Amino acid sequence: MSRPNPYVPYRMRIAKVTEEAPGVKTFRLEFADPEQGQNFTFKAGQFGEYSVYGEGECTFCIASPPTRRGYIECTFRQAGRVTSALADRDEGDLIGFRGPYGNTFPIEQWEGKKLLFIAGGIALPPMRCVIWNVLDLRDRYGDVTIIYGARTVADLVYKHELAEWGTRSDVRLYVTVDPGGETPDWKGRVGFVPTILEQVAPSAENTIAIVCGPPIMIKLTMPVLGKLGFSPELIYTTLENRMKCGVGKCGRCNVGKYFVCKDGPVFTLAQLNQLPPEY
């Protein structure tokens, strides 16, 4: 949807705040102008600029699926000036949002295929959008496997949804925490994500892998996927370079001649292999 001045945010009301993990919150945002809400569309993988007036803007993916209309959700860790100001906001408060920006996960092309989601820490939110999108259209996709890890049990986000996915017969879920991050009553796995991936050893046959996590996790996960037989064209990730404008002008998210905000944030490993390693 094109707006005459892309820098003018939508007015969004915080409809719900969920504490996910220490310093991590999810906001459900509804359009203050319902008409804008009705006209707003996006696709899985896109992101936006969220703003607190007086503090600035920051970039997060849209963490809710496009199959659920009327609101969007974002999940963020309190890290700097803007996210701290955001974290201070309560239900009912207004914030700004502009977007959606960037390309999308080609989930229509994945219909009929099996999907393997691999996420680490605060990188589950961009994937959660895809996971719910797929689960909301469940019969169009094959097996869904999710491997998710965080440093500690407390750092796992979307705990209620993990519990729900864990009980669904049409989802295989493996949740892990780094060694030392487990609690006495922890029932999940212990070990780093690449190790768990190796243990689970999902088949690459007719399968798309979607990977998102901190750089070190990505770096160590890719070779394991390679060993399992996933070709780089079938491994997708989403990059999170620093951004300001979101519309391909401010210049800071570029990787080589590409702009993460326009040509990404979704890339296949095959595409990343052609890019300078500046992400």
Add this chain to the structure above:
Amino acid sequence: MTESAILQKRSLAELFSRLIAAGHRLLAPVRRDQQVGFEPVSSPQEVATDWVQTTRPAKSVVFPRYEEILRYRFAGKDVEVEEPRPSAPSTVLFGVRPCDAASFAVLKAVFTWDSPDVYFEPKLAATTIIGLSCTKADPYCFCTSVGGGPGDTRGSDILLTPLDDERYLAEILTERGRMIAELAPGLFTPADAVSKERVLAQVPARFNGQDLAARLGRLFDRTEIWLEQSLRCLGCGACAFVCPTCSCFDIQDERDRQGGLRLRCWDSCGFSLFTLHASGHNPRSVQSERWRQRVMHKFSYQPERLGLLGCVGCGRCSRACPVDMNLAEHVQSLAEISG
């Protein structure tokens, strides 16, 4: 549609007053302390003489150092947002060097390649450029290495070349230039076959920017080159702030108790904060990677993406560099290594 005419230097006063009478804001190079910069003028006496290059380019006319993109007032828990009406007064820039005139095409390419820009485009559309050919150059000038030249007409609506102490050759290059000339038709008299070449400065080409653009990508992984070239770089960003084509920007809020402004401000890829993630990860974590980005962006990525070099060879970055890094020298060396 080029049309050549003679404009007497003594007629400038009348041209200026006609431009102002027609409602244009007239900006020209003015000397202030040690610097020459574009400022509003009303008579030719105010215009600086004897300068090679203005200290800063005329870029801020279309892309100000900082610019309001939103204004807001706090009202309890609510916010009243006001979208500022972009100000774009009709402006005539007098005395723009050919390198700077060419820079506007680069800015336009960046700001409009994908979507319109409500702040940039009206300003550019309201700007008329009266260029001034170079009869002098200095060792920092390298326009001829990047497709320009001391008498290059690209980007100018009218290009003036001083033929002698009394006359300019006026090349009327665009419809917009013709409209300016028609404000004072008597001042522009037909030129006989006049060559401007003999008066132009000599700027030897040091490398071929177009050829380099196709090859430079190969040097990305040659870490030792980028390290060696950038060892003394302080990351101060002066090069970007005097550059006529640098267009990277930041968006920042400034507030008080009543309300605030959202500003689009110049930024530089030379700063470590430019790409720093909230997590602490930095995709370009050391200065040599940031220097490589600066060079690659202008000489490889932009030519590939936008079809034109991101450098016009004005040499300001090198004149302004506090540690005397010379872009032309470094790019020449890259051209030799990659050749």
